[in-house]
Amino acid sequence: MNVINLDHISFNPLLPEVREAMIDAINNKDLHNPSSQHKAGEKSAEMLAQARQNVADLINAADPKEVVFTSGGTESVNHAVKGAAMANREKGNHIIATNIEHNSVIRSLKRLSAQGFKVTSLSVDESGRVDPAAVADAITDQTILISVMHSNNETGTIQPIAEIGAIARENKVLFHCDAVDSVGVVPVDVQALNADLLSFASNPFYGPTGAGGLYIRRGTRIFPLLDGGVQEHNKRAGTENLIGIIGMGKAAQLAAAHMEERRAHLADLKKYLVEQLPQYVDEYIINTNPDHSLPNLLNISLKYIEGESVMLMLDEENLAVSTKSACATGSLRASHVLLSLGLSHSDAQGTLVIAWGIDNSKDDLQKLLSTLSGVVSTLRSMSPLYQK
Amino acid sequence: MNVINLDHISFNPLLPEVREAMIDAINNKDLHNPSSQHKAGEKSAEMLAQARQNVADLINAADPKEVVFTSGGTESVNHAVKGAAMANREKGNHIIATNIEHNSVIRSLKRLSAQGFKVTSLSVDESGRVDPAAVADAITDQTILISVMHSNNETGTIQPIAEIGAIARENKVLFHCDAVDSVGVVPVDVQALNADLLSFASNPFYGPTGAGGLYIRRGTRIFPLLDGGVQEHNKRAGTENLIGIIGMGKAAQLAAAHMEERRAHLADLKKYLVEQLPQYVDEYIINTNPDHSLPNLLNISLKYIEGESVMLMLDEENLAVSTKSACATGSLRASHVLLSLGLSHSDAQGTLVIAWGIDNSKDDLQKLLSTLSGVVSTLRSMSPLYQK
Amino acid sequence: MYNQVVMDHFKNPRNVGVIEDPDGVGEVGNPLCGDMMTIYLKIDENEKRISDIKFQTFGCGSAIAVSSMLTEMAKGKTLDEARKISNKDVAEALEGLPKNKLHCSNLGADALHMAIQDYDDKKAGIVRPREEREEKHEHGDGETCYCPYCDVELDEKASFCEACQRDLTEEH
Amino acid sequence: MYNQVVMDHFKNPRNVGVIEDPDGVGEVGNPLCGDMMTIYLKIDENEKRISDIKFQTFGCGSAIAVSSMLTEMAKGKTLDEARKISNKDVAEALEGLPKNKLHCSNLGADALHMAIQDYDDKKAGIVRPREEREEKHEHGDGETCYCPYCDVELDEKASFCEACQRDLTEEH
Ligand SMILES: Cc1ncc(COP(=O)(O)O)c(C=O)c1O
Ligand SMILES: Cc1ncc(COP(=O)(O)O)c(C=O)c1O
Ligand code: FES
C-alpha cells in the first residue's frame, strides 16, 4: 500500500527494537505468569520489573512501584479520575477540569456527576491554554481533584502543567494529568510537575497499543478500577499483558535515550510545514499554539471545506491524516476542543490534524502539501460557502 | 530451562499459529488504528472484525457485536458486575453470587456493597457445586443480577449454569457467568446457557494474556467500565490492543475447530492421573468434582504438608505446579474456595493445583507423580503433624 | 468505510457547479453536522421536466456522493417524478451508506424538493421567508432505537440516555 | 522469590527431626497461615548450653528455612545467648525474606524461646496450660503501615481498609 502516515496521533508504528522485543517474548517458551512462584513465573516477573523500571525512568518516578501498568490511556484515565474521586468522596465532591480534555476524562466526569460529584470545567483561551489562576480560583473546600491534560490530542497545545501542579499541591488537592500524547514525546517529569496521578500510553512513543500506565504517587488515596487479584502491587488486578508490557518497556527505554534527537527532528518538520503551508493553500487557521505545543502535530482549519472529504481525497493519494480525534469517529458532533477555541462550526468542520513521526521526512510533508493544494481547490470549487 | 508446565491454570503457552498471527501483525507495516477512516485504518478494522467473528463463533453469540474486547478476564468481570449493577440500580439493589467466585467477582461485589448493594453469597456443597434451587430461593423483587462462575479456577468444578441461566431468565434477572477458565476449553454456548453477560479471557485457550472479552447480549442494560471514545460499539473505550486481539481471534478459531480432540486428550490425561495417584501418594483428598469438572485440572490436598513447600520442591525438579490461584499469591489466607468446600485449614494448606494442557503428555504426569512421591515423603518426615 | 459506488460518486462527482439564472434553488443545512448543500434547477416549462441540475456541497464524502447521485437521478425527470425521490431512494441507489452517515442522505432529497418548491413558488409569485422554506426531515422510519452505549431501548428523539447518563450523537 | 541462602536451607534443612526424651519442647502455630513448628532441645546442664536441637515444621519454604537457620544459630549457644536470638536475627541471617514472608520468621524464634521456657518450667516444676505457653508476637517494629490497595496510611492492626473497602491480608 505504501501509505505515508501523517496520522501519528491515531497510530504510531512499532520501532524495530520494540518489534524484536515483543517477538522474542512471543517466542520465549519459558514465558509464564509473573505471579507464579516457580522459576518460570519468576523469570517473567523479572521482565515485568525491568519494563516497570524503564517506564519509571521515562517519567522520573521516584519508585517503580508508583507505575501501574494498564491496558492503555483510557483505562489509566478512568482509574485515576474515578478511583481518586470515589476514594476521597468524604473529603469533598468537587472536581476541576478543562473544556478540552479527552473524552476519557470528560465521560468519566459525566459518570461521576451522575453520582453526585460537581464538576467545574474551565475554558481555554483562543490559543488553547487554560489560565492557572482560573484553576486556583475554582478551588473550593470541597475540591478533591484537578484533572488537566498535558497536551491536547487535537491541537497539540501544551498546558501550563507545572503551574497547575504547584497550585494543586499548595491547596492539598490531588492532581491528575492526562499526559497520553506527551509522555515519551516531550520530557514529562512527574516530580517536577507535582502530579499525583499521571496517565500515559505506550503507542505515542512507538510501543504497542493496548498497553499504558498510570503513575500513582506513593500515598495517593485511590481505589482500583479493576478489582480482583493482587497484581500490580494490589492497584490493578488482572493477568498482565506481558508481551505488550515488554514492548512498552523497550519503547520507554528508547524514548528516554533518544528524546532530544527525536524532538529536534520533529520540530524541524513542524517548522518546515508551517513555513511552506502558505505557498500551497490560503485561507486557513492554525489551531495549534505556536509557542506551547507538541513538536509532531499541526492542526489547521481549511475554510469553506469539510475535513472528511479532504482526508478521503488525501487517502486516495496514500496520505493518511485525520480530521479529528480518531476515537471520536462515528460521532458527528463538531469537536468540543475546536469549539472551545472559539472556532465557528463551519471552520471546525474543515479541520485537519497532521501528525508526523520520527519515521517521516520533509519529502513526506512536501508530498502532503502539493497534494493538499489540489484537494483544497477541488473541494472549494464544489463548496457553496466558497462562492459567496 | 525445559520446565514441564503443569500450571496451565496460571499460564498457557501460545500456540504456534497464534505466535505466527501475532508476529505477522507486529511486522505488518500497514497496521493502524481501526478507528481511523483512511485505508490503513480500514484494513485494521477488518482484522478486528475477523477476530470478533471468530470469538463470537466460539461462544455462539448471535451477533459479533455482542462481543466486547477487553484487557482480560478481570476487566470483563468488573465491567459485567459493576456495569450491570450500576445501570440497573433503580430496579433493585440485590445481587446473588456464590462463595467460590474468583476474586474479581468477590471484590467487585465488595465495592458495590460499599455503595449500598446487598449481596447474597451462596455456599456450595462438598462436591463444590451450588444448588440451582438455592439460587431460585435467593431471588427477591430487588434482585437485579446473578453471577455464577462456569468452572472454578482452583478446583475445576463446573457449575449447573444452564439451570441457573434458565432460572434467571424466568425471573427476568440479569445473569452473568464468569467463564474465564471454560471458554475455549469446554463448549460454552451463551444462547443455550441463557447468559446475558459472560466473561472470558484468551490465555485459557492458548491466546495471549492481556486479551479477553465480555459477551453482552443485545439489549442488556449495562454501563461501560471504561468511558471515553466510541470504540467497541460504544461499550468499551480505548485504543484496541490489536496485536493481542488478533492473537485471541486466531486462538478462538483453533479452539472451536479442535475442541473435541483437545478435550479427549486432556480427559485422557486426567483419567491417567487419578488412576495412578494412589500408587505414588497416600492420604490425600481430591477436591475436584469427579463428574462435573474441567478435563485439564486436578486439585488435591496432601495431608500434613504445606503446598508452597511442595511446589518449590517440584520446581527444583523443573515441574511447575501451583498451590492456589496464582493471582492470590502474596495473600496468605487459606483459599476461600477450599474452605467453602469444607476443608480444614491445615488440609487447605496442602493443596496442589495440577493443571495440564494440550502440550502435555502422560510422560509429564508420570514424571510429576514419581517426583511428587519423594517430595511428599521428605516433607512429611519434617512435619510435626504427620508424626502424631 | 464507503462502498465503491459511493467512492466513485465522491471521487468523480457528477453535476457539480452553479446554474446561472436558475429556475429554482434549494439550499439546506444539516442540523447534525453543519454541512450544507445547494441545488440549482433548470426546468423545461413545457414538459415540467428537469432539463439541468447542478449542486454545490460543503460536507463529508457521503454528502458529496449523495449530491452527485441525486442530481443524476433527478436529471431529465418530470417535477412530479422528482418530487417522489426520497432520501431512502438516494441511499439505496448508492448501495447503502454507513449507519452513522445515513442522515447525510437527508440533505440531498431535501435540497431537491426545496428547489422544486422554489420554482413553484416563483411561478405562483410567493416569496417565503428563509426559515419557512427549511424542510424538517423525519428521524428514521419507525424502527426501534437503542442507546449505542448501553443498548437500552430509547425514545427516537432522545438526545441523552437516562440509563447510562450519556449524551447521544443523534444516530441511534 | 527466595534468595539463595533461604533456598539452600529449604532444600537442605539442617537439624530436622525429633529428639527422644527432650529437655525442652516449644511448639507454635502461626495464626496467619496455620503453619506450625516444633523445636526440641537437649541441654547441657552444667554449661546451660544447647547441646542438641531439632525441629519439625509444617509450613512454607520460608518457614522451613527459618527453622533450619534458627537451629543452626541456637546450637551450642548458652540459654542466655539463645534467648536473645530474635525473629529479626533469623531473617537477617537468611539475608532477607520477601516482605509478605517476614512473619514466617516469627515462628522460629518464638518456638525456640518457648522450648527454653519449657525447660525452665520443668526445672521449676511448673506445668503451664497450653494456651498460656503461646507467645504473642508483635506486629513489625513500629514502621508505618500502608494499605496495599489504596496506599493510605493504616493502623498497624487494621484488618480492613476503610478507604478502599478491602479486606487486608495482614502483611501491610
Ligand atoms: C489525551 C488523550 N487521553 C487519553 C487517550 C486514550 O488513550 P487510549 O486510546 O490509549 O485508551 C488518548 C488517546 O486517544 C488521548 O489522546
Ligand atoms: C475464574 C476466573 N475469573 C477471572 C479471572 C481473571 O482473569 P484475568 O487474569 O485474565 O484478568 C481468572 C483468572 O485467573 C479466573 O480464573
Ligand atoms: S453531511 Fe455531514 S456528516 Fe454527512
Ligand code: FES
Ligand atoms: S510460615 Fe506460613 S506462610 Fe510462612
